[in-house]
Amino acid sequence: MAKEVYSELMKEVEKGKFIWTGELEPEKAGSVESVVQAAKDLKGHVIACNVTDSPQSFATLSSLVAAYKIQEEAGMEAIYQLRCSDRNRIALLSDVLGAGVMGIKNILALTGDHVALGDTPDAKPVYDLDSTTLTYMIRKIVDEGKDLAGNEIAEPPKMHVGAAGAPGAAVLQAEAYKVKRKVKAGAEFIQTQVVYLPEVLDKFFKELGDLGVPILVGIFPAKSYGAAKFFDEAVAGVDVPPDYLKDLEKTKEIKDKEKRKEEVDRINVEYFTGFLEHLKDTPAAGCHMMAVGYPRIIPELKKVVE
Amino acid sequence: MIAQEQKPMEEILGYLEGKQKIVAMGCGGCATFYQTGDKKAVNEMAEKLTKEGKEVTKIILPLGISACEIDLSSVFLEKNRRAIESCDAVLVQSCGEGVQVVREYLDDKMGLAKSVYPANNSMGNVGGGPTDFKETCQGCGECELGKIAGICPLTACGKGLMNGPCGGVREDGKCETDPEKDCAWVKIYERLEKLGELDKLLEMREPHAWSKMKRPRTFKIEKPISLGRTIFGSIPGYVSFGLRKPFTPRHEEKAEGE
Numbered sequence: 001m002a003k004e005v006y007s008e009l010m011k012e013v014e015k016g017k018f019i020w021t022g023e024l025e026p027e028k029a030g031s032v033e034s035v036v037q038a039a040k041d042l043k044g045h046v047i048a049c050n051v052t053d054s055p056q057s058f059a060t061l062s063s064l065v066a067a068y069k070i071q072e073e074a075g076m077e078a079i080y081q082l083r084c085s086d087r088n089r090i091a092l093l094s095d096v097l098g099a100g101v102m103g104i105k106n107i108l109a110l111t112g113d114h115v116a117l118g119d120t121p122d123a124k125p126v127y128d129l130d131s132t133t134l135t136y137m138i139r140k141i142v143d144e145g146k147d148l149a150g151n152e153i154a155e156p157p158k159m160h161v162g163a164a165g166a167p168g169a170a171v172l173q174a175e176a177y178k179v180k181r182k183v184k185a186g187a188e189f190i191q192t193q194v195v196y197l198p199e200v201l202d203k204f205f206k207e208l209g210d211l212g213v214p215i216l217v218g219i220f221p222a223k224s225y226g227a228a229k230f231f232d233e234a235v236a237g238v239d240v241p242p243d244y245l246k247d248l249e250k251t252k253e254i255k256d257k258e259k260r261k262e263e264v265d266r267i268n269v270e271y272f273t274g275f276l277e278h279l280k281d282t283p284a285a286g287c288h289m290m291a292v293g294y295p296r297i298i299p300e301l302k303k304v305v306e
Numbered sequence: 307m308i309a310q311e312q313k314p315m316e317e318i319l320g321y322l323e324g325k326q327k328i329v330a331m332g333c334g335g336c337a338t339f340y341q342t343g344d345k346k347a348v349n350e351m352a353e354k355l356t357k358e359g360k361e362v363t364k365i366i367l368p369l370g371i372s373a374c375e376i377d378l379s380s381v382f383l384e385k386n387r388r389a390i391e392s393c394d395a396v397l398v399q400s401c402g403e404g405v406q407v408v409r410e411y412l413d414d415k416m417g418l419a420k421s422v423y424p425a426n427n428s429m430g431n432v433g434g435g436p437t438d439f440k441e442t443c444q445g446c447g448e449c450e451l452g453k454i455a456g457i458c459p460l461t462a463c464g465k466g467l468m469n470g471p472c473g474g475v476r477e478d479g480k481c482e483t484d485p486e487k488d489c490a491w492v493k494i495y496e497r498l499e500k501l502g503e504l505d506k507l508l509e510m511r512e513p514h515a516w517s518k519m520k521r522p523r524t525f526k527i528e529k530p531i532s533l534g535r536t537i538f539g540s541i542p543g544y545v546s547f548g549l550r551k552p553f554t555p556r557h558e559e560k561a562e563g564e
Contacts (some may be wrong), residue, residue, distance in 0.1 A: 085465075089513060111472045114464055114483045125465060132469035133513045148513060166473040174471050174495035177507035181469060185510045193473060236474045236482055 006158045007105030008077045009048040013189065013214045018305055019286025020298070021079060021191065021216055022046035024070065026061040032069045039074035041295040045302065048077040050108060050191070050288070056234070057085060057118025064095060068102040079162065079191075080104045083112030088128035089137065093147055096138055100157020108162045108191060109134040109182075132178070132185045135161050139186030163187035165215065167195050167204035168237035176207040183213050191288045194220040194231060194238045198278040205282050214285030219275065221268040221301065223294035225249045244271050269300050276304040308336040308401040309439055310428040312347070318397065319358060321423040325394035328355055329386065330425075331365040331408065333379075333400035335372025342426045343373070343399035351399060351425065363389035373404030376411050377530075383411060395421040401428035447518030453511055455497040460514060462490035468511040471495070 005011050012019050022042045024035050039049055049070060053063035067078035080099055082092065099107065111131040115123045129137065137148050138161040145156040163182040169175035179190060195201050195217055208215075222228035222240075225248040232240035247267045254260040279287065287305070291297055322328060330351050337343025345366050352362040365386050371378045383390065390396065390412065398405040402424060409422040432439035444461045450468070451458055460466045464483035470491030474482025481487040498504050 111465065111467060113474060116464075116483050117474075127465045127467060128516070129513050130465070130467040130469045130472075132510050136510060164473060169471070169473070170475045170477050170479055171471070171489075171492050171495060174475075174492060174507070177495070177504065178469065178471065181508055181510055184508060236476055 004158065005160075007048070007160055009079065009106050010160050010188065012047050013285060017286075019214065019216055020046045020302060021286065021288045022049040022295075022298070023052065023288070023290045023292055024049050024066065025052045025055060025292050026063060026066040028058065028060050030061070032061060032066050035066050036069055036073045038293065038295070039070035039076040042298070043074060043076055045295065045298040046076075046289065048079050048106060050079040050081055053081040053083045053110065053112070054086065054118070056113045057115045057120070057123075059118065059120055064099055064102065064104070067099070067104055071103055077106070078104055079106040079108050081108045081110055082134065083110045084127050084129045084131065084134055085112030085115055086123075086126055088126050089148055092129060092134060092137065093141070096141055096159075097153070097157060100159060104157075105159050106162065107138055107159060108164065109138060109187070110164055131163055132182050135163050135182050135187045136185040143186075160188045161186060162189040162191055165190045165192040165204070165208075166237045167192050167200050167217075168239060170237065172203060172207050176204075179208060180211065183211055187213060189213055189285075190215045192216065192218045194218040194235070194290060196220075196239065196241050196244065196275070198275060200239075201279065201282055201284075205284075210283075215283065216286045216288040217279060217282075217284045218288045218290055219272060219301075220290045221272055221294060221297045222248060223264060223291070223297070225252055241271075247271075265297060265300065268297055272301050273304050276301060280305060307339055307432060307439070308403065308428050309430060309432040309441075310337060310340050310342050310401050310426040312342050312399075312426050313424065315354060318423070318425055321421075322355070322358075322360065322395055322397065325360070325421065327361045327363075327389075327393040327395075329363045329365060329390055329393045329396045330355065331373065331382075331396060331398050331400075332367050333373035333398075333404050334367035334369045335374065335400070335404075337373070337400040337404065337426065338367075338369055343367075343404075344369075347399055351397070355397075363393065373398060373400040374407045376407050379404075379408070380411055380415070383408065383416065387416065390416070390418060390420065393420065395423060397423050397425050399425040401426060403428070446514070446516070447523065448515050450511070450514065455494050455501065455503070455506075457490055457494050457497065459490045459494065462488075462493070464490075466514075467491070468514055 005014055024038050026035050042049060051063045051067040054060050063081050067080040070076045071078050109131050115125045140146055141153055141156050142159060145153045165179045166175050220231055228240050228245055228248050231238055251260050251263045254263055289298060330348055332348040333343035341347055348364050348366050352364050355362045365382050367379060367382055373379050398408050405424045412418045412420050430441055431443055432441050434440050442461055443458060463470055464481045471489050475489045479489055479492040481489050498506055
């Protein structure tokens with residue numbers, strides 16, 4: 001852990017509080033208004049929000065710009081997501097220094113989905129660095145004021161770097177080694193991919209042992225059947241429980257929009273109450289809510305833990 | 307070996323549109339191996355082009371003489387100087403290396419400015435066989451194999467990650483980019499486990515040094531190979547290859563002996 005604490009997120013961690021983070025997705029658009037609004041809606045519910053960087057390689061508005069805007073206009077601390085898919089180490093360094101100037105205090109260092117998975121599959125993938133070496137580079141910039149080649153950086157930024165973990169990884173042992181490697185390389189917090197099953201979580205924590213950094217477990221209360229189905233089908237290492245999926249599917253038959261919303265909320269509260277009760281007894285330091293566009297569910301779920 | 311396949315005939319005919327006299331040149335190296343530039347391939351190409359009303363001169367290179375080894379292949383170019391001089395285009399049935407080495411020789415040594423076209427798509431270095439081949443080395447100039455259990459993630463990993471696996475490993479250990487391809491990092495993990503060296507996975511591997519990959523790369527050796535000496539010196543090896551017992555993997559041999 002870095003000696004100094006620069007962000008509200010890490011201050012909360014220091015205090016030993018149960019952490020809630022949220023997620024915002026800039027769109028393929030020349031505007032960030034909707035993201036800023038979503039950040040405002042999440043204000044008070046989460047301590048900081050991840051701002052996604054062209055998730056699944058669907059190119060969207062810059063995560064750095066959106067991260068800056070939510071801090072400035074919504075007063076929401078950002079966890080700026082930065083992928084290696086699209087930038088070499090020079091561009092990554094530029095963006096990290098730029099982020100410091102824009103007041104960004106947290107970066108989540110990601111490898112990024114392969115460009116072939118996105119909406120621009122003919123793009124040349126970069127991957128000059130990976131999540132581990134990007135983490136290492138950011139720490140080197142912040143702690144030593146040097147880049148990867150050892151060149152001096154004047155007035156280095158003050159920020160924290162986190163990395164991702166995948167509890168549902170097909171080869172969990174290999175994943176655990178990677179997470180430990182990222183922590184060794186300097187990751188100060190871990191946010192995980194979405195988990196639905198308590199047993200997946202238990203195996204993950206068992207495999208990791210004492211990691212020495214806070215782990216925020218990703219959850220995804222789906223605001224519709226379609227959203228849950230997408231996660232189940234499209235995201236590697238995430239299994240949405242069939243019963244939960246079936247319950248959500250049934251809500252499609254409810255004609256009245258408000259009643260349907262109520263039923264979806266009820267299903268989510270019911271499912272995640274059990275899950276969060278379980279999570280409280282694990283070493284998790286908090287929860288990363290990927291409930292994009294579904295802020296109304298958050299207070300309900302927070303009640304379970306508090 | 308440089309893997310390659312012939313381009314669609316429509317594409318080749320597109321290049322040759324309006325060109326009447328064609329020189330079709332093969333290659334006795336990789337292109338013979340992949341049957342895209344051997345004697346049969348050149349003959350078939352000539353036949354197809356003749357059917358399209360073109361006049362074709364064939365340059366067939368014998369096995370072992372590659373188009374890209376210009377000190378050898380140039381003998382065949384010089385022998386066909388007249389046909390090349392009078393042709394409208396040269397179609398080279400080799401990898402892109404061969405096409406360009408020939409093009410350069412025509413330009414610089416023979417003083418002939420000719421349209422030179424590729425007949426094949428080359429797909430880089432591969433190993434394996436006899437029917438299935440795989441790219442495992444991209445010749446990056448800074449070999450990382452000693453650090454990663456003898457599997458190159460720069461080539462075998464869909465993302466070329468020095469530190470994997472990424473979060474995209476499929477349920478069956480395949481790659482997110484292609485359900486047919488193994489995740490290189492799962493393979494590395496499995497190998498290190500067998501070797502009892504899993505602790506190596508806790509260490510970060512530094513970013514790859516791409517400075518050795520400044521293109522185009524050039525390469526010099528002090529003196530060229532002495533063909534005569536090499537061929538004669540290889541005879542004992544060929545004899546033992548010819549006399550070899552039917553192949554039995556060592557561990558099976560041992561099991562039989564026990």
